[in-house]
């Protein structure tokens with residue numbers, strides 16, 4: 013079989029791996045990358061001959077190129093869970109809305125999103141399926157609601173693609189517990205050179221910072237990622253009694269409402285309970301009224317890296333408030349407002365520079381396995397061939413080195429883009 017890495021090859025973004033084998037031609041994910049000069053897409057030739065697309069989860073770095081390739085002739089089943097389908101629709105619609113306001117024309121039509129949604133073939137965890145001539149099984153990957161680990165039977169070999177992976181339990185998600193020996197393991201490497209603090213410790217530090225922020229008599233503003241993090245944060249906040257209301261804002265609010273009715277491997281009851289206890293922000297006017305009222309509150313809002321969504325409004329309105337806190341809740345990609353805020357103390361909103369004078373701190377909540385968890389997963393699945401994707405150079409090289417030295421894995425691949433790996 014041939015494995016071709018069209019994306020997520022020594023990079024985080026535009027996940028897209030093609031496998032050509034005797035069962036057919038298959039794609040694993042079809043994402044995009046937010047490059048310094050706009051979106052970057054994977055290059056897939058003759059998309060009309062793809063037999064099946066397996067979508068690991070809804071994040072745009074895994075799903076964002078689907079409408080573009082639908083436009084270009086992709087016409088196969090898109091295999092995913094119902095939660096992945098629902099979230100993908102929401103993220104693609106939102107992304108189209110934002111992109112169509114920009115200067116560069118969007119390279120597909122809104123209808124391509126809906127045409128692609130009609131191609132979804134829905135699967136459930138811990139079950140076996142056959143599409144075309146390919147048999148496969150699906151398991152919870154522990155990363156975000158709906159995220160899937162796929163196990164394929166290709167040319168008599170067991171081939172596993174993890175998508176994005178978390179083997180640690182969070183308040184929201186049950187962990188991935190896949191443990192079978194495999195022939196070929198294609199695994200994400202985001203944290204191939206770093207470990208996380210224990211989850212409980214991160215959460216305690218975070219809740220202490222919220223308390224301190226309120227004791228300073230300011231608002232506590234918490235930027236969150238729409239999927240997963242926002243739900244986890246409101247669940248953590250609801251573990252304590254606060255003297256001020258918690259407001260929930262942005263796309264996260266809409267998604268959580270829909271997630272209550274979806275199906276994923278996690279604490280859905282806890283999430284629904286937290287959602288019922290927070291107050292929802294009803295548009296710009298409501299937000300402005302609250303922020304101008306002088307009354308203290310906790311605000312949980314998208315987007316997590318301060319690149320869009322209502323958080324931009326909070327920055328514009330409260331950057332002069334010394335008593336406020338901005339508590340970032342995850343990794344901040346280079347070049348984002350979240351990162352410049354942490355490192356240089358400013359954010360750009362509507363082409364204008366703002367230098368918030370409030371307290372700013374970042375907390376290492378993560379939806380990805382850390383280095384030792386990745387090594388543990390590899391050790392337990394004992395792959396004959398190990399393909400490392402979805403990580404920057406340093407993460408991939410470190411993980412490859414340790415897998416070779418510590419775990420004695422013989423065949424390790426760290427492919428660049430468009431590299432072809434042949435496995436016999």
Ligand SMILES: [Zn+2]
Nearest residue numbers: 069071155176
């Ligand atoms: Zn992801």
Ligand SMILES: [Zn+2]
Nearest residue numbers: 071073074176
């Ligand atoms: Zn990813």
